[in-house]
Amino acid sequence: MDRIKKTSSPAADLTDDLIVEILSRLPAKSICRFKCVSPHWRRLITDRANRRKLPQTLSGFFRYAVGPDGDGKAISAPYFNSIISGLGEEERHVHDPSLSFLPGYYRSIIPKDCCNGLLLCICWKDSPSNEFHYVVCNPATEKWLILPQSDQDSQMFVIRVGFDPAVSPHFHVFSVLRDQNRFITGVDVYSSEAQAWSYKESGWAYGIMVYEPSVFLNGMMHFISCASTIVALDTEGKSWKTIPLLETMGYKCSFARSCAFIGKSQGHLHYLNVKGTDASLSVWILNNSCGDEWLFKYNISSSQLSGSKDVMNTWDYTVVAIHPECSLIFYVLNGEIMLVSYDIDHGEVHIIHKLKEPFYGSRNPYIPYIPLFRESESLSDHE
Structure with a gap:
């Protein structure tokens, strides 16, 4: 043999x-x-x-902290919470969490949104103190761009960045505008390709209000509205879409917070809401293959989320993110003041870290960050 x-x-x-x-x-x-x-x-x-050639996954969250500077003046500074442990210096996805590579004349830097590696910040100048810029940067490559002033800044309510490097090297910034009644009146969209803002009147029904959670998917920015719908618009302000929620997907909301959340995971729009006597968390997926059809996915009790037999109420925890590639939900246990993740597939709760301060929802959100090491022609090289 x-x-x-x-x-x-x-x-x-x-x-x-x-x-x-x-x-x-x-x-x-x-x-x-x-x-x-x-x-x-x-x-x-x-x-x-x-x-630069390899796809990256969620590495952590940007937030900001408020504190005094050397002269005792209040400033806001960004910081980064990694969810990946055991990284060496060469593996770190954010080498400069304070974004100190941005111009030195900014006294306060507040992260507002992130999309596929590009971080949108509002940056307040040291002098004059009431002047600010919107800045889009890539923390992985430390390149950035200061956006020109918009004529609609006084009406701006929500500002978001949309970017899909698989489709285009250019990004868009959506500035959603509202009137004195908080109703949406239109949108001002900045195009990095055109290097200009373009204003469009709202194509949604009059009386629409939107909340801060948003998702950029399939070339459209999606928001939760107070009318039990998801509303979306494209990068040119030409297509205005309204997606009704099912009756069983209803949620309570106020001007302070909403018990609903949207996110993108595994290529689909996910909708999560908190309700019921045990503050259970329901998860729905929007199926676009045969129209806008909502598919029920999970129902998770608050005792599962807390990791104990204790039942929480709707104010005891706040959903802040869903993992883009797997069934992992991130939320804050408000009473314990800690960031936690729940693995739906395995039913496991993991404490990520203790918070430095109480969580105030949309006023200081957790902004999911997926690094992009590829150079972008839309951002400037300031070396």
């Missing part, structure tokens, strides 16, 4: 460039797993040059 020759793994014959090319075609979740194949693969995946 012939002896069977032992051969090494076929992957051992692949060049580094070919391995990176293969990995670049896989989802981010697979890339994370393949770090464990060998020390060599881990170095390939975490190499800064290679990371």
